Amino acid sequence: MLTDRLTALRGQAREWGADFRTVALELDRDPDRVMDFLDLPGVRCMSTLGIPPEFGASPLTVGRHTFAEVTALERVIVLEGLARGDVGMTLAAPGPSMSGVLLEQLGDQGQRELFYRRLLEAPTWTCFALTEPDRGSDAGALATALREEGGRRMLSGAKRYVGNAVRAQYATVFARTRPGPLGVTAVLVDTGAAGYSAEPLDTLGLRGAQLGAITLDRVVVEPDRVLGRHLSPTRRGIWACLQVFNQLRPGVAALALGIAESAHEYLSEHRESDRGADRERIEVLGWKIDATRDLVYRAAAAVDATGDGHLASAAKARACALAEEVTLTACELLGPAARLTHPLLDKLVRDARGVEFMEGTRNIQYLNLFQGLLAGRVGARAQARLR
Ligand SMILES: Cc1cc2nc3c(=O)[nH]c(=O)nc-3n(C[C@H](O)[C@H](O)[C@H](O)COP(=O)(O)OP(=O)(O)OC[C@H]3O[C@@H](n4cnc5c(N)ncnc54)[C@H](O)[C@@H]3O)c2cc1C
Known part of the structure; x- marks a missing residue:
């Protein structure tokens, strides 16, 4: 169950995502078109998301709720909503992104100042x-x-x-x-x-x-x-890189989840046959999406609580598998020429393959997850320790 505050954030991110959907195919054809879309509210949100308030960034505000320091869970909710519209536009936006999280791990005050001031002056990739x-x-x-x-x-x-x-x-x-x-x-x-x-x-x-x-x-x-x-030296380099991955992995899972939601919505809107078996398959996909969302949110909450990214590996692997399953099932149910007659679905299939490689493939996530299980950082032993 999300709090009112997070529910409001989710609603807002979905609205911004709906704008992204309208330009998704144009950007896919020509990635340089991003320059024409900088005024979309979702792009403006991404361009400062994660900049600490001490540098003068206006906090993200949704209705009466303010989000000054963005948590992993809040980031996930924003990314899911935007990616549900278009994951390509979400990734094309300027902003601190992974480098910002790295600067928070490793940057001294002068480096953070230099980086964030520039990002606040103008859209900066x-x-x-x-x-x-x-x-x-x-x-x-x-x-x-x-x-x-x-x-x-x-x-x-x-x-x-x-x-x-x-x-x-x-x-x-x-x-x-x-x-x-x-x-x-x-x-x-x-x-x-x-x-x-x-x-x-x-x-x-x-x-x-x-x-x-x-x-x-x-x-x-x-x-x-x-x-x-x-x-x-033990706190720099690869260690810092792993910290960044731990922080952001739930966000990559949210991107894959957004693709799955988008394909599911598209399939529900465009299916022609009303066969009971097809309806049931679509409904089951909806349940899987809900269950995966729950896992992604729990993984983000675990990152916020302890900084541990092992559950996030499970979430990333699961969400990527689901994005593939939903996009390919949509192709099957929309007929033999679905990828030709439904360009947006074709794009979703391609995007689902791409997100699999971001921040480590499924094999790498499984390795990380099993290391976490062996070390008792995830699973029953970790839960018992938290109780
Ligand atoms: C959309 C997208 C965005 C990206 N963004 C960035 C970015 O911003 N910055 C950046 O630096 N990189 C980025 N990458 C690169 C991404 O991190 C790499 O693609 C990823 O780490 C996999 O590396 P690789 O492509 O060389 O595949 P490889 O490492 O060669 O893997 C090939 C296959 O071997 C398997 N494999 C490899 N090692 C093992 C193992 N130990 N056990 C079992 N199986 C294994 C993999 O699962 C995969 O199936 C991006 C990639 C994509 C697709």
């Missing part, structure tokens, strides 16, 4: 550059190097599949200063810096996110752009 060609799931094997050359730190390497890489004004980039798990550091890069270049990748799904390939050719990194330099 950011990107979070971790994945490298041939090093996706195994993020710890990253090889982008941050080296001292002639008394300056230089960043060199390649990143791939990075959302908003071409649009971004700021990139948070993970690089290696030495071998081993403690040799990874994150830096804040101005994408206008010499040696930074990004190219869009042609993708089938989530085209609004405009994934990109980044080349870093001896980009100078000033000392004040090294994130976490005031923290111990």
Whole structure:
């Protein structure tokens, strides 16, 4: 059961999502059209979502309710509502996004100030550059190097599949200063810096996110752009990256859930046959969506309560499986040419495949979940400890 406050937030996010639906196919055809949609209220919400109030961001307000510091559960509710309209538009919006959560983990006051002030001045895109060609799931094997050359730190390497890489004004980039798990550091890069270049990748799904390939050719990194330099090496780099994933994983689950809801709604509106068996399948999908929403919300609440992201792995895996099941069932029930005659459904099928890879595939989520079970951080042992 949601509180009145969260119910109001959900209603508002769904309304904003309905606007996204009207532009979903245009953005899918041409991701550069995002510039025409910056005034949509949902885009404006995303452009400042997560900026701490101390930097002067106006709090998100819905009726008489104010949401100053956004919790994981509130973020999930917003993302679900927006993605129900269009997940592509949700990901295309400017804003602090993953980089903001990383700055909250690692940034000192000066770095946070620089980053957030700019985001508040004008719509500013950011990107979070971790994945490298041939090093996706195994993020710890990253090889982008941050080296001292002639008394300056230089960043060199390649990143791939990075959302908003071409649009971004700021990139948070993970690089290696030495071998081993403690040799990874994150830096804040101005994408206008010499040696930074990004190219869009042609993708089938989530085209609004405009994934990109980044080349870093001896980009100078000033000392004040090294994130976490005031923290111990164990608290920087990969550890911080895992914290960001823990915080945001329920949100990725919410995006997949939004796709499932969207396809379910579309199917309910467009089905032609009224066969009892089909009606029953659609109804069962609705129950699965409700159950998955419950899991996603519980996972977000667990992140808020303890910071633990293991239940969120279950939620992400479940929501991605459901997004595929609902979109493919919709194709089956709408007839053999469904993907040709229903372009929006075709897009939802492609988007459901895309979200599977974001922030770790299902296999990786299962590994994380089972590690959590073995460690007693999720499941009956964890619940007993909370009681
Ligand atoms: C829409 C989208 C947005 C993205 N946004 C970003 C972003 O903003 N920033 C960023 O840095 N990256 C981003 N990525 C990249 C994403 O994080 C990677 O695609 C993901 O980590 C998987 O890596 P990979 O594609 O190299 O696949 P691989 O790691 O090569 O995996 C291929 C297959 O092998 C399986 N596999 C791999 N390792 C194991 C294992 N240990 N056990 C069992 N199975 C395994 C996987 O499950 C998968 O099925 C994005 C990707 C997508 C699709």
